[in-house]
Amino acid sequence: MTDQIARNEKQLGAILRRARKQAGLTQGALGSHIHLRQGTVSRLEAGEPAVQLRTVMAALSALDLELVIRPRSKASEADIEDLF
Amino acid sequence: MTDQIARNEKQLGAILRRARKQAGLTQGALGSHIHLRQGTVSRLEAGEPAVQLRTVMAALSALDLELVIRPRSKASEADIEDLF
């Protein structure tokens, strides 16, 4: 379940928002860790397609997440994991 | 092994470059699939931190890859997989 697939910008934003909340951080608190304005974090989580890659990577590392690239699965891995 | 971890922009670019070559595409060919200039694909693969997220997502889907977010592993998953 800990693997979350992001097939578009909005899904990625949603994942980041969940992770931030789980970490008990506000947008402002997360932003200050990585020198991003609260408003920038807001745009990132909203799934703006034009945010810069550096912004995404900064948020990921601040939240202690990593980004994995793999071939697309027909049935999502999340679904498969739910079998167990 | 098919899972590739990208902890920074350069690693992500390298992953994308490998995937493109494996698909037998030139930067120009990939770009025309997703309406990106060859020069933009070049910047993406070079690991420019300021490329836009939409550019990354477009390349991923054109290469039939998906993006997974998960908690950081101390020892990389790649290393662990090598045990089996």
Add this chain to the structure above:
DNA sequence: TTAAGTTATACGTGATCCCGTATAAATAGC
């Protein structure tokens, strides 16, 4: 319901996007 906290949105500014186009540099095939 009210106040406090959080998130969304706005303005001006300098930087950088990707665009189209073009060319130089590097790589591959012959």
Add this chain to the structure above:
DNA sequence: GCTATTTATACGGGATCACGTATAACTTAA
């Protein structure tokens, strides 16, 4: 070695970034 292909880099231009700052809208808790 030479040629063709591919990749890296450059220019001007319009759009949009993230910045600092500020405020509006929404949420949460008392």
